[in-house]
Amino acid sequence: MNNLGLNDILNSLREPTEERRKLITEAFNFAVKAHTGQKRRSGEDYVQHPIAVAKILAEIGMRSKTISAALLHDIPEDTQTTLKEIEEKFGKEIAGMVDGVTKLGRIKLRGSHEEYFLENLRKMFLAMATDIRVIIIKLADRLHNMQTLEFNPPDKQLRIAHETMEVFAPIANRLGMGEIKAKLQDLAFKFLDEENYNKVKQLEEKNYKEREQYLNKAIRELREEIEKGGIKVMEIHGRAKSIYSLYLKLKERDMDINRVYDLAAVRIIVPEVADCYEALGIVHKKYRPMIGRIKDYISLPKPNGYQSIHTTVFGPDGKILEIQIRTQKMHNEAEFGIAAHWIYSEQKKKKNWKDYFFRKKPALPEKELEWVRQLQEWQSEIGRDNKEFMEGLRIDFFKNHIFAFTPRGDIIDLPEDATPVDFAYAIHGEVGNHTIGAKANNNIVPLDYKIQNGEVIEILTSKDRKTPNGDWLKFVKTSVAKSHIRRELRKENSTKQ
Ligand code: MN
Numbered sequence: 081m082n083n084l085g086l087n088d089i090l091n092s093l094r095e096p097t098e099e100r101r102k103l104i105t106e107a108f109n110f111a112v113k114a115h116t117g118q119k120r121r122s123g124e125d126y127v128q129h130p131i132a133v134a135k136i137l138a139e140i141g142m143r144s145k146t147i148s149a150a151l152l153h154d155i156p157e158d159t160q161t162t163l164k165e166i167e168e169k170f171g172k173e174i175a176g177m178v179d180g181v182t183k184l185g186r187i188k189l190r191g192s193h194e195e196y197f198l199e200n201l202r203k204m205f206l207a208m209a210t211d212i213r214v215i216i217i218k219l220a221d222r223l224h225n226m227q228t229l230e231f232n233p234p235d236k237q238l239r240i241a242h243e244t245m246e247v248f249a250p251i252a253n254r255l256g257m258g259e260i261k262a263k264l265q266d267l268a269f270k271f272l273d274e275e276n277y278n279k280v281k282q283l284e285e286k287n288y289k290e291r292e293q294y295l296n297k298a299i300r301e302l303r304e305e306i307e308k309g310g311i312k313v314m315e316i317h318g319r320a321k322s323i324y325s326l327y328l329k330l331k332e333r334d335m336d337i338n339r340v341y342d343l344a345a346v347r348i349i350v351p352e353v354a355d356c357y358e359a360l361g362i363v364h365k366k367y368r369p370m371i372g373r374i375k376d377y378i379s380l381p382k383p384n385g386y387q388s389i390h391t392t393v394f395g396p397d398g399k400i401l402e403i404q405i406r407t408q409k410m411h412n413e414a415e416f417g418i419a420a421h422w423i424y425s426e427q428k429k430k431k432n433w434k435d436y437f438f439r440k441k442p443a444l445p446e447k448e449l450e451w452v453r454q455l456q457e458w459q460s461e462i463g464r465d466n467k468e469f470m471e472g473l474r475i476d477f478f479k480n481h482i483f484a485f486t487p488r489g490d491i492i493d494l495p496e497d498a499t500p501v502d503f504a505y506a507i508h509g510e511v512g513n514h515t516i517g518a519k520a521n522n523n524i525v526p527l528d529y530k531i532q533n534g535e536v537i538e539i540l541t542s543k544d545r546k547t548p549n550g551d552w553l554k555f556v557k558t559s560v561a562k563s564h565i566r567r568e569l570r571k572e573n574s575t576k577q
Contacts, residue, residue, distance in 0.1 A: 083124070084131045089147060092138035100144035103170075104134075107148035110169065114161040115154075121231040129224060130154055136220040140260075140416045146213045149177035153217060156182050180214030181221065183534035186485050215251065219260055222248045226267040241271035256385045259415045262322035269324045280327045283337050291344050292318070297396050298346055302363065302403075306348065309362045314408060315349040341373075341392050342402035349411050353378060356405045360389050363403055367393035370400070378410070386414055482533040492537070497530050498557045501548075504539045505561035512564055513548055514541040528555040547572045 086108045090101055111130050118126035134150040148170060156163040156178060163182070167175035226244055229237050245268040252261035270277045295318035303313050321329075321343060333339040350359050356378060363369075373392035381387045388406040395401030406414070484492050484503055492506050500518030504511045517540035518525055520532070531537060548565045556562055 084128055084135060086131075089131065089134050089138050089151075092135055093144070093147075094138075094141050103144045103148050104151070107151040107170065107174075108134075110166075111151045111155065114152075114159045118158065120228065122228055126154075126158070129228075132224045132227075133217070133220045136223060137217065140220075140257075141412075142213070142216065145174055146177065146217060149174045149181070149213070150217050150220065152178050153181045153221060157185060177211055177214055177217065180211060181217050184214065184218050185221075186534075186536065215255070216257075219248060219252050219255075219257065219264075223260060223263055223267075226264060229267070229271060237271050241268040244268040245272060256413060257416055258386070262325065265324035266322050269327065276327060277323060279335075280323050280330060283330070283335075284321075284323065284326060287337060287343065294396065294399065294401075295344055295346060298344075298401055301366065301396060302346060302348065305366045306350075306359050306362050309358065311350055311355045311359055311362070313348060314351060315347075315411075317347055319345045319347045319404070321345070341370075341400050344395075344400075345402040345404060347404045347406070347411075349406060349408055351407065353407060356389055356407065359405050360391060363391065363393065363405070367395050367401070369393050378406075388414065482531060484531050484534070485536045487536055487538050494531060495557050499528050499531065499555055500525065500537055500539060501527050501552050501556050502558045502561045503531060503537045504541075505556075505564050506558065507539070509564050511539055511541060512561060513568055514543065514545050515548075516540055516542045516545050527552065 086105060089104060089108070090096060093100065093104070108131070112127050115125070115127040115130070120126050120129060130151045130153055133153065134147045137147050137150050152166055152170070152174070155161050155166060163175055163179055166178055222244060225240065229240060232240070244264050249261050249264040249268065252258075252264060299316050299318065303316050306313050321340075326340065326343070329340045329342075330337065337343065348359060348363075350356055360374075370392040373390075375390040377386055377388050377390065387410040388404050390402065390404050392400060392402050482494050482496055482498065484494060484498075486492065486507065492503055494502055494506065500520070501512065501515060503518070504515045515527070518527060518529065519538040519540070520529060520535045522536075522538075547568050550565070550569055552565055553562060556565065
């Protein structure tokens, strides 16, 4: 395996100013030192993992602070170096991202296939990350873990692959990060259903040579025609369908690859939106379009913000060919989604994405609107399947909800200001009744402590405690806890009398 180094990150940096290079170099050295002596299951130095994650982020155009946070992301959890030391050296913003990634890392999918649970998990990801960059780092982290998954024991492979397919790929999709989504799905698919993965891959490869020659011919003809029409072709290339998306298509078509129309596709990138439509006209003059196969996602973007014009035509030799036309900006956004905004918004002031979201009158620049719309779509999708949740959605989803963890990593969803007693009753009535104390992130806390988002709560119980304390009613927040406590107290009173 090739070892990655500092230059692999720096060379992928979009605008490598001296200041940015310096920050990344410092984070790099800090990570190397903190992870000294640690190995991955693959046998390589542990630090290769954060370096690989940082490189992925540099490649999709993320900025130096995010890249630095990625370099540092596993330090608090896995080394002797603390978050506080990171904050002292790199400041609050970077330390905040590292903290967010650490907290998201505690969430584990445990065997449950229930749609509600999965949705809960996805929404929690969004709710917990106070900074959207945390989710982007987490996606890159997962991508590299998937790339090295083969070194793990089989049961862990399955768990992680399942989680990737059910939680991470949908999140990448919702954020419009098409490239990362496709990579995550393909990697997960291989572990979850190796037989079908190989079958599709073989079908695809058998078809490849022929398809490549065909695409090259189409590309030549199209470029010539469009440029003759006076439009600059910034880029034109054949695009390969991901294995997993090809599999989904094949399933609809009785596994007959000849019936998959968009197996061969040409992507044309032109300067302006108006050029897209003009190019479409030229394409249709050259190749006869298939009726009903023109999709204008420019005037009607997909819910996740995707924009392009798609058309299916009878290409060279009358064979079916899909053509996608878009601007460079649309192209970047389709590949990198939310991350693409960091490519454009160079010196913009730091803002909280949730502020945008909850502003009543959106007075946002066009670029920001793009991904706010994606998040809104996400929320409405959550709401559709869950009426009760929908009720409180607008007011209190992000604001008044907290998520805490059991020491095993299970998630407990609580209202704001909930206490360890609420937590205990949320786990089980009996746990609540026998509660004598609690720890938050390993520190003893009082029972009326206000749990903070992302904390690991451990409930201390004793068989000697038979009934809850009536005083708990003064501070508990959930109706579950209240009704349990009242019921137990009534029972106790009636036995006394
Ligand atoms: Mn990691």
